[in-house]
Amino acid sequence: MKNIKPALFSFSTITTALLLNFTAQADEIEKIVITASHINRDLPAETSIKVTDPDLASWLNSVPGANINRNGPLTGIAQYRGLFGDRVATTLNGHTIIGAGPNAMDSPLSYGPTFLVQSMTVYQGVAPVSAGINTLGGAVAVKTLKAETDNSRHWQANGQLRSAYRDNNSASTFSGLTNISKQKFALLAYADWQNANDKESGDNITLLPTRYKRNQAGADIRYFYNSLGSDAEMGISFHYTDTQDAGTPALPMDIKSIVGKQISIAGRNEINNLQVNFQLGYLDSVHAMDNFSLRGNNIAGSFKRNDASANTIDFKVTAEKNAWILGIDGYFSDHDSIITSPNNGKFNVLNFNNVRDQQLSIFAQRQTQLSSLKVDTGLRVKQIYANSGEINHHMAMMNTAIKNLKNQFNQSDRSVRDTLVDFSLNASLPLFTHTKSTETILTLSGGIKQRAPSYQERYLWLPMESTGGLADGKTYIGNINLTAETAYQSDIGFQVSQSNWEFSVHGFYHKIHNYIQGIASTNINANKVANMMTGNLPLHYANVDAKLYGSDGQISYRLNNEWQIAAIVSYVRGKRDDINDNLYRIAPLNGQIKLSYQTITKQNSNLQTNLMFIVNDAQTRVSTTNNEQQTAGYGVINTDLSYELTDALVLKAGVDNLLNRNYKNHLGGYNRVNNSEIAVMSRLPSQGRTLWGEFNYYF
Numbered sequence: 001m002k003n004i005k006p007a008l009f010s011f012s013t014i015t016t017a018l019l020l021n022f023t024a025q026a027d028e029i030e031k032i033v034i035t036a037s038h039i040n041r042d043l044p045a046e047t048s049i050k051v052t053d054p055d056l057a058s059w060l061n062s063v064p065g066a067n068i069n070r071n072g073p074l075t076g077i078a079q080y081r082g083l084f085g086d087r088v089a090t091t092l093n094g095h096t097i098i099g100a101g102p103n104a105m106d107s108p109l110s111y112g113p114t115f116l117v118q119s120m121t122v123y124q125g126v127a128p129v130s131a132g133i134n135t136l137g138g139a140v141a142v143k144t145l146k147a148e149t150d151n152s153r154h155w156q157a158n159g160q161l162r163s164a165y166r167d168n169n170s171a172s173t174f175s176g177l178t179n180i181s182k183q184k185f186a187l188l189a190y191a192d193w194q195n196a197n198d199k200e201s202g203d204n205i206t207l208l209p210t211r212y213k214r215n216q217a218g219a220d221i222r223y224f225y226n227s228l229g230s231d232a233e234m235g236i237s238f239h240y241t242d243t244q245d246a247g248t249p250a251l252p253m254d255i256k257s258i259v260g261k262q263i264s265i266a267g268r269n270e271i272n273n274l275q276v277n278f279q280l281g282y283l284d285s286v287h288a289m290d291n292f293s294l295r296g297n298n299i300a301g302s303f304k305r306n307d308a309s310a311n312t313i314d315f316k317v318t319a320e321k322n323a324w325i326l327g328i329d330g331y332f333s334d335h336d337s338i339i340t341s342p343n344n345g346k347f348n349v350l351n352f353n354n355v356r357d358q359q360l361s362i363f364a365q366r367q368t369q370l371s372s373l374k375v376d377t378g379l380r381v382k383q384i385y386a387n388s389g390e391i392n393h394h395m396a397m398m399n400t401a402i403k404n405l406k407n408q409f410n411q412s413d414r415s416v417r418d419t420l421v422d423f424s425l426n427a428s429l430p431l432f433t434h435t436k437s438t439e440t441i442l443t444l445s446g447g448i449k450q451r452a453p454s455y456q457e458r459y460l461w462l463p464m465e466s467t468g469g470l471a472d473g474k475t476y477i478g479n480i481n482l483t484a485e486t487a488y489q490s491d492i493g494f495q496v497s498q499s500n501w502e503f504s505v506h507g508f509y510h511k512i513h514n515y516i517q518g519i520a521s522t523n524i525n526a527n528k529v530a531n532m533m534t535g536n537l538p539l540h541y542a543n544v545d546a547k548l549y550g551s552d553g554q555i556s557y558r559l560n561n562e563w564q565i566a567a568i569v570s571y572v573r574g575k576r577d578d579i580n581d582n583l584y585r586i587a588p589l590n591g592q593i594k595l596s597y598q599t600i601t602k603q604n605s606n607l608q609t610n611l612m613f614i615v616n617d618a619q620t621r622v623s624t625t626n627n628e629q630q631t632a633g634y635g636v637i638n639t640d641l642s643y644e645l646t647d648a649l650v651l652k653a654g655v656d657n658l659l660n661r662n663y664k665n666h667l668g669g670y671n672r673v674n675n676s677e678i679a680v681m682s683r684l685p686s687q688g689r690t691l692w693g694e695f696n697y698y699f
Contacts (some may be wrong), residue, residue, distance in 0.1 A: 029128045029376050029426045030443055030493065034059055034120040054171065054194050054212065056117060056142065057109040063122050064552035064568045065506070066140075067587040069667050071471050072248030072255070073196065073212050077107045079667065080122070080138035081508060082548045082572040082586045085468050086454045087485075089132025089139040093237075093279075095264060096133060098333045100285035100310035102352060102456055103251050104469030106258050109142070111241060111283075113216045115162060115175040115192050116144045125491035125506060126445035129363045129378035129422050130318075130325050136449040136487045136512075146235060147179060147186035147222040155182045161697045168690035169210065171196035184224045191217040198247070201685035202662030208676045209247030209254055209294035216241050218262075230270035237264040245294060249676075249684060250471040250669025253289040253306060260285040275320040283312045292342075296675035301343070306351070308337040323367040325378075330360035335455055337466065346394050351466060354389035357455045363422075373429045380422040384452045384484075388414045388459045401528040402462070408525075409461040412480060416458065420450035420484055443493035443506075453482040453541070457516055463530035463538035471669045472584060472626040473681055475538040476518055477526045483514040483543050505553035515546035517576070517583075519625065539625070545577035567593045573621065584626040587667055588619035588633070612638045619666045629670070629683060634663035652694040660689035 053059070057076025060066040069077040069084050078088045090097060090108035099106035121141040123131050131139035150156065159178030165171065177190035194214045198206050218239035225232055239262040246255040266279035290305040291297055316329035335355040341347035365378035390410040396403045424447040431440045456468050460478035467476050493506040518539030521527055530538040550572035558564045569591035574583030592615070598608040614636040622628035640654030664683040671678040678684065 030124045030428070030445075032063055032122045032124060034063070034122075035118065053114060054173070054196065054214070055110065056112040056114050056120070057107070059114075059120055060122070060140070062568065062592060064504075064554050065124070065550075065570050065572070066122055066138075067570070067590075067667055069469060069471070069585060069669075070665065071103075071250040071469055071669050072105070072246060073199075073210055074110055074214065074243065074246050074255070075105050075107055075248055075251075075469065076109055077104055077469050078109060078140050079585075079587065080140070081510070081550065081552075082574040082583060083137030083510075084585070085137075085470075086134065087137030087451055089127070089135045089137075090142075091132055091140070092142045093144055093264065093266070094141075094316055095262075095279065095281040095283075096312070096314045096329075096331045097283065098310060098312045098331065098357070100258070100260075100287035100308045100335070101289070102306075102308055102335070102337050102466035102468070103248075103253075103289075103471075105246075105248055105251070105255050105289060106243070106260065106285060106287060107469065109140070110243075111239075111260060111262070112142045112144065113190075113192055113239075113241075115173075116177065116190055116218075118143045118145050125443065125493060125508065126424050126426060126447040126449075126489045128365060128376060128426060129380035129424050130327065130365045133329060133331070133359055133361050133380075133382060134449075134451050135422065135424075136451040136485060145177070145188060145220075146237075147181065147188035147220045149181035149184065149186040149222070149224055151183055151224075152181070153183060155180065157181075159699055161699070162695065164692065164694040166196070166690050166692040168687055169196045169199035186222045186224070188220040188222075190219070191215075199687045199690075202657065202660045202688035203685070204688070205677045205685065207249060207678070207684065207687075208296070208673050209249060211294070212243070212246035212255075214241070214243040214246065227269050228271060232267070232269040234267040235265070237266070238262065247294050248289075249295075249671055249673050251469070252465050252672050253291045253304070254294040256288040256290050256293055256305070258285065258287045273321055276318070277320075278317045279315065281312075281314045283310070283314075285310050285312075290342075295673045298675070303341050303343055304339060304347075305342060306337060306339045308335070308352075310335050323369075325365040326363070328360075328362045331358070333357040348392070348394045349462065350392040351462070351464065352388070352455070352459060353391050355455045355459055356385065356387045358385040359383070359452070365424075373427060376424075376426045378422075378424045382420040382422070382450070382452075384416070384418040384420060386416045386452070386455065386458060388455075391461055393462065399529070399532075401525040401532075404525040405462060405523075405529065414459070414480060416480065418452060418484060420452060421448070422450060423448045437499045439497055441495045441497075443491075443495065445489070445491040445493075447487075447489045449487045449489060451485045451487075453479075453484065453516055457482060457541045460541075463521075463526050463533065470518075470584070470626075472628065473670055473672070474518065474626060475530050475534060475536070477521060477523060477538050477540050479541045482516060482541060485512055485514050485516060485543075487512045501555070501557040503553075503555045505551065507549075507551045509549040510547060512546045512548070514543035515576075516541055517544045517546070517625070518542070519544065544579075546575065546583060547577060548572060548574045548583070562597055562599065564596045565594065566596070567591060576625075581625055582621045582623050582628075584623040584628055585667060586619075586621075587616075588631070589617035591615050606644045607642070609641045610639065614638065616663075616665070631664050631666040631683060634661060636661050636663065648698045650696040650698075652696070654692055656690040656692065657686075657688055662688070 097108035127135040127139040164173040175192035220237040222235040241260040243258040312333040314331035318327035337351040339349040363380035463475035491508040521540035552570040554568040556566035618633040637658040
């Protein structure tokens with residue numbers, strides 16, 4: 001086994017890690033790989049980051065073009081170039097993650113523990129078809145550490161202990177992992193405990209509720225062997241997540257509990273230069289949420305609880321040889337959701353009942369070399385099946401509008417089958433070389449991507465906010481007859497790399513036919529019910545036309561062996577084409593500048609410090625359909641320090657929001673809590689000044 005040694009240093013953010021290896025990546029589809037420091041990972045200082053954030057989604061903040069829809073501290077939803085939610089293929093170790101929460105409280109990235117992550121990959125431009133089943137909005141691939149062995153005849157063991165603390169919300173984290181191996185066998189075991197109180201904004205307002213508690217544990221067992229003269233392996237993994245009492249102030253309810261159990265069997269083998277990889281996964285998730293436990297709701301008659309569950313089986317088999325990748329993958333997911341009231345035994349709303357969401361897919365991808373031009377093309381065919389059981393409502397016998405909605409849904413043909421096709425093309429062409437150490441590359445990407453409607457968009461039969469985390473305060477009603485979205489995508493990129501500096505810029509344009517968007521409801525019964533419940537009319541999921549365009553870029557410059565400066569910038573514009581309106585919840589023009597200093601010894605770096613400036617422009621181009629509010633621009637300064645006392649001990653500390661700026665992130669949502677210092681449906685402020693420290697011990 002490799003020597004037990006931490007990665008040299010971990011940045012407090014990702015910016016510098018993104019600005020590397022353009023030349024090396026020219027031989028494959030362009031992507032950004034974010035890596036984390038762990039045992040058995042001897043990474044250069046520029047490619048590692050710290051992992052103290054409770055939510056893995058936080059790592060996306062420094063990816064050009066990417067951002068986060070934040071409804072709570074543990075509920076980050078990936079956004080890439082203005083598209084988010086089900087449109088972005090988010091995989092964990094190759095598995096499609098589908099949570100139980102109909103409002104994405106257990107978003108896919110919440111199932112990826114930060115302390116265990118080995119890397120996160122974000123595909124730039126048009127994502128290849130091999131990156132996931134639904135890549136219309138891009139692709140994010142997370143890989144976690146797996147058990148390793150060095151074939152020693154004696155038992156080997158190493159590991160890491162980590163403890164971290166943040167003062168703003170008294171957030172504490174303690175985690176540990178160990179790798180045990182002998183010859184062809186290896187076991188990785190881990191556990192993590194997280195706990196935090198409510199956080200405070202820059203003007204000392206307590207954000208209720210933003211507390212959380214989450215425990216995670218698991219193991220990975222690997223067997224390595226030789227098959228027909230080639231290395232092969234088999235493994236089985238288990239991961240357990242237990243989230244308790246976690247606030248989501250941008251949603252109508254908070255997390256009471258989320259219990260997730262993941263099991264995965266995976267392996268790889270090589271036969272006559274044919275590399276075969278396979279995996280089979282199962283996720284059982286049970287989710288409870290309510291509107292009274294954490295947010296001080298004292299109106300007993302309004303107490304509501306939602307119990308939801310989801311079971312997902314997913315699989316993937318790929319075969320790679322020469323320049324070809326062939327694969328088959330898919331998932332089978334079932335959803336249930338029932339709403340009750342603890343002080344009204346008769347209250348019972350069957351929100352989603354035995355909803356089936358199934359997708360089967362085959363794909364092929366090939367890389368072609370035409371002189372200096374490299375072209376990667378891919379085709380994916382998807383077979384979609386969706387269905388729902390009958391629903392019910394305790395007031396169906398007393399309220400004519402609810403009865404009509406119930407009967408209309410139950411008497412309809414709820415079974416949907418469809419065949420969709422994705423196509424991607426990515427090309428790179430070296431333009432000219434100034435010197436042996438300088439290279440300029442032009443990248444061109446195009447694609448046609450299709451996405452089937454989500455189960456919420458199809459089967460939300462009663463005006464409610466079970467909308468996959470939209471968090472706009474509107475109630476919605478679904479549409480079984482929705483047409484799949486079709487996006488025509490294009491991207492052009494320009495990259496220059498030299499020994500001490502790198503530069504990249506991309507421009508993109510997406511035209512989306514049948515974009516799924518809420519529009520004013522014309523359903524008389526739905527309008528009556530929504531007006532009775534909320535005093536406002538609902539939105540009805542429908543197909544419209546839309547477009548998104550913009551640009552993102554990054555640059556880094558190494559001043560000398562000790563100093564480096566890096567920056568990124570992202571801009572996206574989203575518009576409806578059927579009416580004069582903007583798309584909802586799109587980040588404004590934003591960027592980051594980072595200055596880094598590190599001391600160098602003969603063997604490693606032992607001190608590093610970073611100063612980061614984060615800037616967001618005002619967002620005035622908002623969606624009138626969603627009653628979206630404008631936000632002001634702001635700037636925030638973060639700083640951090642990392643010191644390697646010994647090969648086994650690394651200390652880190654820093655300050656986020658150094659000047660205690662009171663600001664509101666455009667993607668942070670609106671307050672839905674009545675008993676709060678913040679008015680209902682006002683923008684939620686971000687966290688104020690936060691001092692943090694982290695202790696890492698490697699053994």
